[in-house]
Amino acid sequence: MEIDFYNKVAEKFENYSTEVDMQKEFPGEDPEERFISELLQAADSRIEALDVGSRDGRFTLSVAPNFKKITAIETSDSMLETACKLQKETGITNVSFRKIDIFHNQYFSEIFGVIYSRRGPTDYLEFERLLVPGGKYIGIKVGEQDARAIKEIFGRGQNYGKWNEPVLKRDIKDLEDVWLTVSCAGEYLYTEYFKTSVDLSSYLEKVPIFEDYDPIKDRDNLARYIAEHKTEKGIALQRHRIVLVAEKS
Template sequence: MTNPAFYSKVAGQFGGYPDWPPRETHYPEGDPEQYFDSVLTALGAGAGAGGGGTRLLDVGCADGRNLLAVADRFSRVHGIDLSPEMLAAARRNQREAGLDHVLFEVADASATGLPDSSVEVVSSRRGPLFPDEFHRVLTEHGTVVHLGIGEQDVRALKEVFGRGQHFGRWNTVPLAREGQAQLEQAGFRVEHRSFRFDEYFHSAHDLRGFLQKVPIFEDFDPVADRARFDAYVERAGSQRGIHLARHWFVLVARKQPELAS
């Protein structure tokens, strides 16, 4: 989580991540969320029923809903975030799920405070990437699973607004390649998969509500941004809905054994 103030604002308004407005989504290259979850759950299941002794650290866990959905595959789950408001929502969701082997707490992903070699898996779903810290807390053959937002994500929308998450990064080193290089430098072997997909919002009202809840524009203001918003709706509208072109990626990084000197 790059800006805890933004996510705290969302949690304060909606009690955590709200249900998303209705939209139609097409995944010609697969659903990145499903792929991320399949990799993560396979790592947990690899130690036996219930995850055996597999321990998971999730960084940028937000309201915990996604983490709790895979938590039963692991023996111990530790979710960290910088937003106390999001973590309060996560604990409410945990109580409803009845999972007592999950711990949520405020912590910085760049300096988790966890002991060396204390978890088998680190996950980051649209969260931060700190390869050196992840390498430190992982056991010898541990794995990082990272879901990231690519530099081409909703580029046409950002160009209309003249700002936004990763604005202007589309002509530089791709974010997936940059993350891969950082992980490799820290001592991981990395697999990379990119996903391009399309979302169609049923109405301008639905898209406006969506933009208030995600960090595409952390400063999105329905009043101040009305002219830009209307211009994009006019440009991107079709019979299928208002189009957003998405670009995400997943990195699976396996820690390499250190060579004896």
Template sequence: MNKVNYKDFYDRVGVLNGWDFSSVKCVSEQAPWDFYREVTKRCQSSDLLLDIGTGGGEAILSIAESASLLVGIDQSTGMMETANRNLSSSGRANVRFLEMNGDQLEFPAHFFNVISCRHSPFSAKEVARVLSRGGIFLTQQVAEHDKLNLKEAFGRGQALGTPGDTLKQQYLTKLSEAEFTDVQSFEYNINEYYQTAEDLIFLLKHTPIIPGFGQNEGDFQTLQRFIAENQREQGILTNSARFMIIARRISAIN
């Protein structure tokens, strides 16, 4: 999908549920980290935190006590509608949600102490500009080989055919060009098991893993074959592949 189609997709999904997948029953091998736990480890109570691509805001609302002010941005109108509904329900006074493109951050220079970005594009140059001296940036992204058996079964999918580590290397290069230092990267690829066909269908309808899932003739027949071939005692087998980058900028961009 191109950028326009992605925005349309996230607008529709955002209005429905944001990034709330709590109803999906899935078990997985132990991941070596939890992204927002890593974020909170690096926050002080006086910090200002920016979350890029915040979706329905569920994640930063869950860590609202970790910083003085948390700002979540997303370019999707639908996601922001859900985020602000979630904010109203939460009663949190130190969280704000703003519709904004991550490539053009509408904040003063050096404004945030911590910036996080999970499963969303970002501009390394813009992150560096609004990050304070000594501030820290953390991002977790979906790796190319995520849900690989699903994408191979459908013959299409997000980053199918792209060599592994391509996106990670692109981001590492961009962060280096933006003069980030002390850059570390981590990755994992673990098995996960969806408990029912309905759980897997919810995933495919609410993420862009298989673009246009359900709109192509034969998609549900393909899914039935996939389930039959990958049914295990623990559930329907696929994989979760992620990488995380943690970077600090010692000097600030003027």
């Protein structure tokens, strides 16, 4: 389960930092930068926002000064503990970290001006209910081709085998089905280059490409992947991201 995965990461590494010796190469713009740009354009000191799947809270706290208030919901106890600790260290007071499942929340309707999610859970019907008229949903999601080559070698992984089910097409339809108007829909393919096998292995322990990655049990699979994808720039890992913005009329 995803909750167990993030609890495990927080307990083993004390936070959700994925810092390793790795470089990213984009053929176009960086999807994370596009997401942040869209989020900050929608931000306002009068707006209350909902962060769905706030993880260790670092990103939430970094954008908090742009909003009146952010309610950050997360289901992992360990991640929430890390987030609250970081909040105390930063002294930022306009963020409320709460253990809430978006699929089983009890918020009143039409209370948030912005709802955003960074690869977190999505319930578009619920987002539509919670947004005020004119409010925006802004999200960055994992695409169906993400890390496909390494998943195929391992024979498992996040959304394994769903290569022919386009996330962008599906989510646009899902948003439109709940009467949210899509104003931005971007698809991004890029490459991450890891300096060493240790860097890649450490990274795989901290991200949910494989929720059950084990550096010992999976060493043969990893060695095979590295042999096939080692380049002059490093060990290549192909990534796929989707950025979406939709508005409630």
